[in-house]
Amino acid sequence: MGLENIRHSARIGLTALIVAVGIPASAAAETLADAMASAYESRGLLQQNRALLRAADEDVAVAISGLRPIINWTANATRTAQRFRSNTTGGSIVTNSATTASVGLSLDLVLYDAGRTRMGVDAAKEAVLATRQALLGVEQNIFLQVVQAYMDVRSATEIVALRRNNVRVLTEELRAAKDRFEVGEVTRTDVAQSEARLAASRSALVQAEGDLAVAREFYAFAVGHRPNRLAPPAPTPSSARSLQDAKAIAMRNHPEMLRVKHAVAAADINARIAKAQEAPKISLTSRIGLQDTVGNNNFSESASVGIEMSGPIYQGGKISALQRQAIARRDAERANLHEVRANIAQNVGNAFAQIQVARAARDASQRQIRAAQVAFRGVREEATLGARTTLDVLNAEQELLDAKAGLITATSNETVASYSLLASMGLLTAEHLNLNVKQYDPAAYYNMVKTAPTRMSKQGQKLDRVLRALGKQ
Template sequence: MKRMIKDWLKSASIGLAISLTTTGLARAETLAETLVSAYENSGLLDQNRALLRAADEDAAQILAALRPIINYSADFTRSFGRSAAGVFTGTTSSNTVNIGLSLQLLLFDAGQTRFQLEAAKESVLATREALRSVEQQVLLRAVAAFQDVRRNQEFVALRDNNLRLLRQELRAAQDRFEVGEVTRTDVAQAEARLAAARSEFAAAEGDLTQAIEEFRAAVGRLPGNLQPPRNLPNLSGDIDESAQIAVRAHPDILQARHEVSAAELNVLAADAETKPDVSLFGNLGASEDISDNDFSRTGSFGVQVTGPIYQGGLISSLKRQAMAQRDATRGNLHEVRRRIVQDVGDAYAILRAAQAQRRSSREQVRAADVAFRGVREEATLGARTTLDVLDAEQELLDARANMIAAEADVVVAAYSVLASLGQLTAKDLNLDVQLYDPAAYYNLVKDAPVPISPQGQKLDRVLRALGKD
């Protein structure tokens, strides 16, 4: 029963959305407002922001290895025993408390930790670019969902208007049949065309329902009364110049470059693994026997040098692995560059094809409208059959549908060009949102603050705020 109610409510909400968006009663909504909602409601962006914060912590954890490491230890020991010597027997027992402090500070490791830290910073920068790439995907999906809803709304309205016209044509054919101007065949043709139009109208409503569901998934809410975009992105139209811009600034290629830098630093860190490490160490200890008040106090400090002699080939394998990973990232950089150049060319080609299709569709609509009016007028004079009128009307309907689809395709193609350039972000589009600062969390954790420090307390407040979200 609950399932039935849930399904009914879902159907009712979708039906209400279709009714509002097709009748113009919903609040007017621009494409920019849709993109704002997509940016603010995206779970995918939240996921990748969290991944960026995790990468920030990698750098903080490596930095911690360069600082003094202080540990404590404490134990309470109860010892007891029984012994015998000839006719003499005895028992022993003691209660001992031990407390100790140890300190260790890395003085020299041939730069291994420093290389690892710089590699972690490069990984942070790469993850920031990955987040920017995801942002482009979220916004482009919202653009496509916006245009898909608008396109299907217009299809529904077009099919509905076609139904009304076909009903009129059927009544006219029936009237002419009754006075003997046409045959029963003409009436049947009109009835068949009306039945097909009803089917097409139902299919259009189904497509609109699916488009609304995609809009809700992409944007995080139901659409309002979507308004056609007034202006398209300002594009230069020069493919070579655009490709150069993309190669310099697209988030995917910047991510690949940072990954190459991180891999090269990891090779240096792996090579430093073969060098000796120098550390400062110190220990303080106190021991006291509670039973008889015996105690001892100890302390020591010194410098320790350690280095590998033989580890079964592990270190050499790790270095070769790091070199292979470096080579892989270099190869990926070349592939990403080629893909970006290709994406720019493809995006412009699709845009130009869509613009040409739009021009042709407008001309087709104009010509089909003139032809339909002429055929209908000739039919009233007996020079055309009912089938001629129906065919002319179908051609006009198809032309209008093609124009609606072409208009939507041009908008999506234009924003796809922006995405291929790496310029489809909230900042580039100047959206009215609170922009996410990818460096804010890193600046809080880069010095690896402890909870009791002012920086650590500020970080705790940020984490509590994130938890509430």
């Protein structure tokens, strides 16, 4: 009777272990693409960097305003009172008071500054392009977090299912061992071994449940909501056929590479701007003013127009220091470009290697499962003939369990590595993944502000409405 019990429990365990590996996906299950879309629409980090890009867009408008006339107005009202005594007043005290008011308009237009203002516009445009690439880099990092969180939850859920099933099986085996002990087929040692293995299995289950809880919290952070049912991930989008192709694509498309290139261009322009600070500046100036004394007919009007030329002679070495500083920053950006290029190439190579390792681990785990299943059946049958001990059966079952868990981990690692390769090539973006979202257009806001519209213009009023809408998000 005891032998039949252990055979029956072992068969239940084997079947349950096989079934537990797969979690069926229902029509309502969330896909990896759904999770990425949710993160794309809800992550605060993306909203923050989109706002930073809009701020960089405004730098272009600020720079362009320097090419236009600057018109200011002034208004002033002054009340003066005077109390005095002099010989002309015969020694008496005289009090006078008057109120004057004045208004004026001024116009200043830069006619020549050695191209500093226009170069400032170009530098601001390069900064905008660099910030756009930085936004794409943030987008890639968020998507990679989503992939990691998604696969962590799926693998942790499957591991928990394995561990729970293992606890159930070991509970049955402990009962069977006790029954066999009662009829004298096994010793107290066999029972103790079953008890120890069950306790270890329960401890592993608690650890697995803790890992799942941690994975769920990370998922809520990365995606924006807690996970429900998660479907198996779809095949990874195609990337590159070889390591060389992947590196070539990365050098052309990776956001960090493009960001640094624009940063180098901006630094080079800023170095030329610093050099141009030595050149003179020529401006057109115009003033119109009216001053009136309240209470009498006294007033004065004035108007002037002129050309003003100015330039530095000596500023204590400040201009030279700024020039050297701009050159040093340009050299730093150029050196950083070489560092970024090498780092991207390394990341591509690492991702390729990780994929190969994950695929090999998955294949090895599948072979290990097949072998462990055969071994488990053999040990179980041999135990019924008395040729194997209870410990042998427990060990064989544990090896099968470990193989199942290894396959889950390897499959998850392979998916994460595949998306890591996409990220290292600069292709882990909403556009390349063709996500079902309304993609953020980084040029839309720039096109509205690049001409530096005033608030009174139609374009300025449209911008106000856009900003109010953004503030409600």
